[in-house]
Amino acid sequence: xxxxxxxxxxxxxxxxxxxxxxxxxxxxxxxxxxxxxxxxxxxxxxxxxxxxxxxxxxxxxxxxxxxxxxxxxxxxxxxxxxxxxxxxxxxxxxxxxxxxxxxxxxxxxxxxx
Amino acid sequence: xxxxxxxxxxxxxxxxxxxxxxxxxxxxxxxxxxxxxxxxxxxxxxxxxxxxxxxxxxxxxxxxxxxxxxxxxxxxxxxxxxxxxxxxxxxxxxxxxxxxxxxxxxxxxxxxxxxxxxxxxxxxxxxxxxxxxxxxxxxxxxxxxxxxxxxxxxxxxxxxxxxxxxxxxxx
Numbered sequence: 001x002x003x004x005x006x007x008x009x010x011x012x013x014x015x016x017x018x019x020x021x022x023x024x025x026x027x028x029x030x031x032x033x034x035x036x037x038x039x040x041x042x043x044x045x046x047x048x049x050x051x052x053x054x055x056x057x058x059x060x061x062x063x064x065x066x067x068x069x070x071x072x073x074x075x076x077x078x079x080x081x082x083x084x085x086x087x088x089x090x091x092x093x094x095x096x097x098x099x100x101x102x103x104x105x106x107x108x109x110x111x112x113x
Numbered sequence: 114x115x116x117x118x119x120x121x122x123x124x125x126x127x128x129x130x131x132x133x134x135x136x137x138x139x140x141x142x143x144x145x146x147x148x149x150x151x152x153x154x155x156x157x158x159x160x161x162x163x164x165x166x167x168x169x170x171x172x173x174x175x176x177x178x179x180x181x182x183x184x185x186x187x188x189x190x191x192x193x194x195x196x197x198x199x200x201x202x203x204x205x206x207x208x209x210x211x212x213x214x215x216x217x218x219x220x221x222x223x224x225x226x227x228x229x230x231x232x233x234x235x236x237x238x239x240x241x242x243x244x245x246x247x248x249x250x251x252x253x254x255x256x257x258x259x260x261x262x263x264x265x266x267x268x269x270x271x272x273x274x275x276x277x278x279x280x281x282x283x284x
Contacts (some may be wrong), residue, residue: 017122021193021196021220023259025192028196029201033236033247034203037231037232037249040231041123041192041193041231042232045185045189065130072284079164082225084234086235086236089234089247093236093245099205099247100205101202101205101207102205103206105205105207105209105254106245109207
């Protein structure tokens with residue numbers, strides 16, 4: 001097997017594995033904020049690994065335009081996903097979803113929610 | 114005017130990269146026309162400003178992105194480690210980070226960078242009190258309080274960007 005087939009396979013499979021880890025964390029963690037942390041693994045590194053794995057064969061085949069498109073997909077996802085996370089967290093906090101905290105380093109804002 | 118030209122160049126580059134067809138005259142002209150139309154609409158909507166087309170960020174953002182990428186990878190590894198314990202090793206912490214940025218654009222970049230690194234999540238932005246950050250672990254919250262990312266985001270703002278931001282606010 002060629003090296004790039006192995007490399008892209010390893011990247012795609014590890015990306016898929018991280019997606020599963022993110023899903024597991026989303027189910028396992030206690031409240032909406034901690035679950036968002038788990039979901040952001042899927043948003044960031046898992047997406048990157050899968051897209052990088054898809055880009056390698058197209059680069060090897062000389063189809064660099066496809067790799068550029070995959071890079072654009074990554075950029076758009078990384079620009080928009082934090083805004084979605086912020087909206088969910090913000091809405092939850094101001095809808096009085098009190099976060100389950102171990103430490104509150106603010107002046108008690110966690111209780112005001 | 115210069116900013117509209119910059120937007121046109123970016124749109125044209127995007128069109129060329131996405132289309133990939135360079136030997137078809139009709140498509141080429143249609144692409145050029147749609148780029149011009151987009152700039153015209155953006156101009157009419159009055160969104161061709163330092164936030165819509167932040168050309169002032171320039172090389173600084175190119176230096177910032179690789180650093181942010183490495184931070185994202187490191188934060189991912191940390192969160193994955195914590196998750197894969199038999200009992201997730203978390204200590205949720207809430208913290209306020211006082212923003213050092215001078216413009217709204219810088220504050221948005223900072224808040225989005227916080228959210229983009231797993232383990233920290235910005236919940237609320239308040240100009241007076243700073244950004245409210247929820248962290249998965251105490252260590253992550255202390256990382257936010259060390260203000261490393263805060264300083265780097267403040268360094269993104271050139272004096273020119275600051276001046277333009279003030280100009281755009283007072284029409």
